[in-house]
């Protein structure tokens with residue numbers, strides 16, 4: 001007794017989570033769960049660039065999030081509130097799809113919930129009034145796609161603490177965010193139609209979104225900077241072209257494009 005023979009339960013968990021991972025085709029649609037996030041990341045994803053590999057720690061974090069979702073959904077079902085969960089919705093005009101968390105019925109009203117599993121520290125920021133704009137947009141796109149099915153419908157974000165199941169819920173009005181949602185989707189459609197990559201974020205690579213971006217390597221490597229005015233855009237489905245190779249390519253190289261550089265924020269202003 002006492003010898004562990006190199007066995008580790010964490011190893012078994014990591015192996016299990018790796019086995020559960022599904023390879024998805026991310027090139028047919030944009031995703032509602034990416035609303036409010038970097039446009040360049042979303043175009044890279046849909047173009048078929050490879051994401052950076054998930055670390056075992058991140059897989060465990062995602063697994064905990066899924067457990068929280070399942071717990072809340074099951075609880076709502078057992079208590080008789082749940083009307084629908086994990087329903088798939090589409091917004092064909094923008095080639096956008098997603099899966100909402102839960103719609104419940106309370107008396108004669110429906111409430112749509114988008115569940116966000118967060119660190120307990122998050123509650124401190126929430127109390128200070130800082131809500132996540134990308135979460136709000138995601139919730140309200142689901143709301144827009146469900147409001148004709150469930151009437152009257154209210155939209156709420158549900159923050160659940162990973163540490164102690166502490167819960168905070170906030171309601172949001174679609175009308176206040178509608179223009180912003182359409183501006184973002186118009187911009188996304190614009191870049192997709194042109195098959196060009198939007199510029200990097202102004203705070204690349206140290207901004208919070210870049211730090212956690214799964215397409216950081218693709219973003220960094222796929223497009224070498226060319227002066228301050230233009231960027232060469234070359235795509236290779238399912239892979240990343242190394243900068244030294246790109247530098248040797250001529251304008252006649254298959255797949256190479258040139259785009260004007262604008263910042264993502266200035267683009268939003270332009271179409272707003």
Ligand code: SF4
Nearest residue numbers: 038041201210213219
């Ligand atoms: S690394 Fe930053 S700029 Fe590049 S795709 Fe990701 S979020 Fe966007």
